[in-house]
Amino acid sequence: MPVPLLDVNAQNSPLESELQAAFTQVLKHGRFIMGPEMETFEKEIAAMTGAKHALAVSSGTDALLLALMALDIKPGDEVLCPAFTFFATAGAVSRLGAVPVFTDICPVCFNLDVNDAKAKITPKTKAIIPVHLFGQCADMDPILALAKEHNLRVIEDAAQSIGSQYKGRQSGTMGDFGTYSFFPSKNLGGFGDGGMLVTNDDGLAEFARVLRNHGAKPKYYHQYVGGNFRMDTLQCALLSVKVKRYAQYTSERQRNATHYTAELLKLPGVVQADPAHCKCTATQDAWLAANNAKIVLPVSYAHNDHIWNQFTLRVIGEGKRDSLLAHLQAHKIGCEVYYPVTLDQQQCFADLPATSRAGCEISHRLAGEVLSIPIYGELTEAQRLEVVAAIASWL
Numbered sequence: 001m002p003v004p005l006l007d008v009n010a011q012n013s014p015l016e017s018e019l020q021a022a023f024t025q026v027l028k029h030g031r032f033i034m035g036p037e038m039e040t041f042e043k044e045i046a047a048m049t050g051a052k053h054a055l056a057v058s059s060g061t062d063a064l065l066l067a068l069m070a071l072d073i074k075p076g077d078e079v080l081c082p083a084f085t086f087f088a089t090a091g092a093v094s095r096l097g098a099v100p101v102f103t104d105i106c107p108v109c110f111n112l113d114v115n116d117a118k119a120k121i122t123p124k125t126k127a128i129i130p131v132h133l134f135g136q137c138a139d140m141d142p143i144l145a146l147a148k149e150h151n152l153r154v155i156e157d158a159a160q161s162i163g164s165q166y167k168g169r170q171s172g173t174m175g176d177f178g179t180y181s182f183f184p185s186k187n188l189g190g191f192g193d194g195g196m197l198v199t200n201d202d203g204l205a206e207f208a209r210v211l212r213n214h215g216a217k218p219k220y221y222h223q224y225v226g227g228n229f230r231m232d233t234l235q236c237a238l239l240s241v242k243v244k245r246y247a248q249y250t251s252e253r254q255r256n257a258t259h260y261t262a263e264l265l266k267l268p269g270v271v272q273a274d275p276a277h278c279k280c281t282a283t284q285d286a287w288l289a290a291n292n293a294k295i296v297l298p299v300s301y302a303h304n305d306h307i308w309n310q311f312t313l314r315v316i317g318e319g320k321r322d323s324l325l326a327h328l329q330a331h332k333i334g335c336e337v338y339y340p341v342t343l344d345q346q347q348c349f350a351d352l353p354a355t356s357r358a359g360c361e362i363s364h365r366l367a368g369e370v371l372s373i374p375i376y377g378e379l380t381e382a383q384r385l386e387v388v389a390a391i392a393s394w395l
């Protein structure tokens with residue numbers, strides 16, 4: 001039985017009549033730009049995350065760009081962000097003429113290494129973008145402390161982690177801004193592009209709101225150069241149908257992660273990452289060797305509520321990841337490498353100063369080891385066991 005990496009229809013088809021009704025409502029009133037459903041959806045996201053202000057925007061990428069614009073990030077400014085993330089995190093920085101300075105990551109949680117970030121701060125550093133990768137929050141307490149000490153703005157790239165928590169606090173609500181994405185493969189997946197910018201700061205919210213609509217205030221009077229960063233009324237109406245079910249979607253993903261972990265740990269050569277090895281590769285390598293580890297399962301830190309946007313294995317040993325990838329593909333098990341090339345090694349950043357691309361060794365290593373397997377909520381137990389069996393037959 002083939003198992004796809006993601007099956008959006010499995011989640012959306014049961015909602016067809018409600019989605020049709022939402023569409024009909026928008027069709028009838030015809031307010032396609034910034035219509036009433038946009039405000040409703042913004043309020044729903046604010047209520048769900050506890051953010052004071054939520055602004056619906058055209059995508060997770062534009063949410064990042066808008067946040068950086070509202071924080072007045074300018075050409076020549078430096079912005080710290082992890083080397084191991086989706087491109088948009090650094091792309092938004094670069095589009096404003098600012099310089100992304102890449103930090104290495106923790107090999108346990110895949111998130112930004114705050115000690116490395118600290119070492120890369122210069123007088124030009126203006127902001128830091130922790131990414132809550134794969135659905136788990138970065139270690140925000142030390143990140144926020146570092147930002148405070150050096151007067152840095154904090155934008156949380158929470159595209160993959162809406163609803164996840166760090167020590168009881170919602171991802172996206174701990175920094176100056178948080179950004180979410182409703183790209184169909186994200187945990188709150190839409191029907192096209194969409195995103196949300198959240199903040200607890202009244203002034204920043206107001207400025208971002210003006211910039212979202214060409215910097216016009218009032219209409220046709222432009223004190224600032226903004227852009228068109230609006231989210232369609234229709235997209236908001238459709239996503240309101242799904243937001244009500246979000247807690248259920250999350251618990252399904254968490255159930256899948258728990259099941260995979262229990263089943264995969266029965267196999268020889270499979271271990272689960274140990275939070276004690278956070279940022280400590282020397283110890284970790286000795287431990288991997290002592291345990292004869294071939295595959296390392298991801299782990300949720302005890303202080304985090306992980307929402308499992310991805311379930312990402314580390315496959316240890318030269319060429320082993322590509323071997324498992326080919327094996328799973330041959331067994332028609334969907335899988336994907338997030339991400340095969342770190343950002344410091346992207347061609348478009350080749351002429352950045354060498355200092356902004358230095359010291360990302362763990363990121364480079366993980367780019368050769370990671371493999372994400374199906375984790376979407378609607379997976380059946382039989383499908384999960386099929387994935388486990390395919391991995392077992394490779395080991």
Ligand SMILES: *Cc1c(COP(=O)(O)O)cnc(C)c1O
Pocket residue numbers: 059060061062085086088089131157159160180181182183193194195
């Ligand atoms: C998906 C994603 C984005 C961009 O979101 P879009 O809505 O696709 O523009 C940004 N950062 C991360 C980490 C992402 O995973």
